[in-house]
Amino acid sequence: MKKFILFIVQIIVTTLVVAILLDSFYTYVFLNNNNRNKIEFVINSNPKKYDVVFLGSSRANNHFDSRIFSNQGLTVYNYGISGSRLEESALLLKLMIEKKYIVKNIILEIDLNINSDGFSNGTRAMFMPYLKEYETIQNHYHSISNFNQLYYIPFYRYINYDSKIGFRELFFSAIKKKNSALNHEGFLPLINDQSPLVATDLSERSPKRNKAYEEIKTICKQNNITLIAMTTPICAETINRDYFNHIHKIYPEIYRMEDTVIDDKYFSTCGHMNEKGAIAFTQIVFDKFFKPKNKS
Numbered sequence: 001m002k003k004f005i006l007f008i009v010q011i012i013v014t015t016l017v018v019a020i021l022l023d024s025f026y027t028y029v030f031l032n033n034n035n036r037n038k039i040e041f042v043i044n045s046n047p048k049k050y051d052v053v054f055l056g057s058s059r060a061n062n063h064f065d066s067r068i069f070s071n072q073g074l075t076v077y078n079y080g081i082s083g084s085r086l087e088e089s090a091l092l093l094k095l096m097i098e099k100k101y102i103v104k105n106i107i108l109e110i111d112l113n114i115n116s117d118g119f120s121n122g123t124r125a126m127f128m129p130y131l132k133e134y135e136t137i138q139n140h141y142h143s144i145s146n147f148n149q150l151y152y153i154p155f156y157r158y159i160n161y162d163s164k165i166g167f168r169e170l171f172f173s174a175i176k177k178k179n180s181a182l183n184h185e186g187f188l189p190l191i192n193d194q195s196p197l198v199a200t201d202l203s204e205r206s207p208k209r210n211k212a213y214e215e216i217k218t219i220c221k222q223n224n225i226t227l228i229a230m231t232t233p234i235c236a237e238t239i240n241r242d243y244f245n246h247i248h249k250i251y252p253e254i255y256r257m258e259d260t261v262i263d264d265k266y267f268s269t270c271g272h273m274n275e276k277g278a279i280a281f282t283q284i285v286f287d288k289f290f291k292p293k294n295k296s
Helices: 002-030 038-043 066-070 086-098 121-125 135-141 147-152 156-160 167-174 211-222 243-250 275-289
Strands: 049-055 076-078 102-109 226-230 267-269
Touching (some): 002 167, 038 086, 049 066, 049 086, 066 076, 086 135, 086 211, 102 211, 102 275, 135 147, 147 156
Parallel strands (some): 049 076, 049 102
């Protein structure tokens, strides 16, 4: 019986030691790479200065062509992340502030991402390698249901989010394989077009006051950042475009830009513009908010 108990203890101790070693190794690799995604690009960076930063979901990632701004001499980066929600945008902004970024203007995409206080499990996963190293991330996620397991159990967070930060991503990070998400100053153009466009249905969506958006507004005010929140274009066939009127009723400061580009030729899908559409839309945004005004 004693031998059996000793054997069980040995297994437990061995498993714990291996988990601690794996946890440390994975974390070390992720802390020493900054070319796989926009989150580690911020976390593993030196302080930066930007005239303009774009934040939001895929409708920021695919809709704001940073090159329109940089060609005019502005320092700019598109930190939009496909699949992300406003909660992740808020955390990314907090990390920029912690990393001593100086940002003059933030253009924040707010449209389909404001119908709940939900989160993106896939985007959350990309913050997890840095959970124990950054108090900002700990505080942001301290109230989630499995925080204690993620924080205190060695290697648990890597197992829990294996599809995003498992061995495959570890390997690519270790060999410094660059991800296309960081090309074009963060802008990801969509090339293939759906034909015909399938209408996006917003009937089940209902805009609400959003905690993360309120947090972003507060952070910008505290750090003297000009926040420009706006909707972005969606195809003319969209069902229940009244959704955008409801956004305006809740947050009248959000600029209405969903109708600035509507021709089908500018859309890859009903909810996302192609590269031509992004160029046309970004030029409209630049001209409206940043183009020098002629002095009379």
